[in-house]
Amino acid sequence: MNIREIAKRAKVSTATVSRTINRIPTVHPQLAKRVWKVVEELGYFPNTQARMLGSGRSRIFGLIVSEITNPFFPEIVHVFEDTAVQHGYEILMTSTVHDRERMKTAVRRLLEHRVEGVAVMTFGMEEALLGDLKLRNVPLVFVDVGLPRPGVSNIRIDYLHGIRQAVQHLAALRHERTAFITGPLTLKSAVARKDAFIESMGEIGMALDRRLIVEGDHTLEGGVEAFAKLLALPSRPTAVLCSNDMTAIGVMRKSYVEKIAVPRDLSVVGFDNIRFSEYILPPLSTIQMSQAELARLAFQALLNDVKRETPNPHGTEYILKTDFVLRESTAMNPHKALRSTREL
DSSP states (O other), X not given: OOHHHHHXXXXXXXXXXXXXXXXXXXXXXXXXXXXXXXXXXXXXXXOHHHHHHHHSOOOEEEEEESOTTSTHHHHHHXXXXXXXXXXXXXXXXXXXXXXXXXXXXXXXXXXXXXXXXXXXXXXXOOGGGGHHHHHTTOOEEEESOOOSSTTEEEEEEEHHHHHHHHHHHHHHTTOSOEEEEEOOTTSHHHHHHHHHHXXXXXXXXXOOOGGGEEEOOSSHHHHHHHHHHHHTSSSOOSEEEESSHHHHHHHHHXXXXXXXXXXXXXXEEOSBOOGGGGTSSSOOBEEEOOHHHXXXXXXXXXXXXXXXXXXXXXXXEEEEEOEEEOOSSOOOOHHHHHHHHXXX
C-alpha cells in the first residue's frame, strides 16, 4: 500500500495525499477528509523516514527523563505525549537512570531519528553530555540547568515560594526543631531546595541546627535511612520537610516502625505532590510542582523554538511556581500543645 493507491481511491493527486499525511494546513478540508477516510479504510501507516525526506521535518520530539519508576515522571511523559499528539507530533522517550553512558546512547538514538527538539527532564544530568545536540542546532529544553544560549530554553522552578509557605506553616504550628532531608547534593535542583529551606528559616528568624539537614537520595529507602540518622540525634526533630514525596513516604514508613505517630508526634511535609501522596495515610502535606504544567511548558518551549526563524540569542526562560498543599500529615508541635494544655 502506498500513496498512489490512496490518491487513486480518494480521487486526488499524490501531492494532496502527501500534504494531508504531513498535516500541511493548505489542503482543502473536504479533500483532506476524503484522504483520511481512505487511509483509515486501508489501514495505511505512513513511513516516517519517507515522510521526513518529503517534508524535511520528522515531526518528532525527544523526551529524556531520569527514571520512569519514579512516580513523578509518568505524568510528565503522559502530558507531554498528549500535547504532542494534539500538535501532530510524535515523541521518542528514553530514561537515563542517572547513567552517563546511557545518556550518550539516548542522544545518539535521538539524532538518528532526526528529532526536531529535545526536552531534558532529568533534574541534574550534566549538559556537557549533549554537545552533539547543540552542535546540530537542535532546540533543547532543560529544567534549572539550561545555559543562556541560542536554541536553549530553561524552565526555572521557583522552589522558594512553596518551601517558604511550608516553613511558615510549620512555624505557625510552633515547631522549633524542623529538619530537612535533601536530595543528592550532586543535583542542582536538590541544592536549590536545600538553599530555599535555609533562606526560609532565616526569613522568620528561626534558629537552624545544621545537624538537622541530612542528605538523602530521593528514594523511599533513602528517606528511611535519612530519618534514622535524625532519630540518632540527642534531640530529634518534631517536623521534617523533605526534598521529594518519595523521601517523605520513607520517613513515614520509618516512623511507623519506630511507633512515632504522624502527625501527632511528628509532622511530615513532602515535595512534588505526586499522584498518590493524597492517598497514603495520613494524606501527605506537600509542595506542589505541577508535573502537567512542567510537561506543557517543555513542549511549548520546543514548539516555539522550532517555529522561530531566528533563535533567541540568549535562549528563553520560563518560570514554574511551587505552592504548599495542606493535608493531614502536619499538626501542632506535641511539646508545645502539651505545655498549652498544662497552662489551661
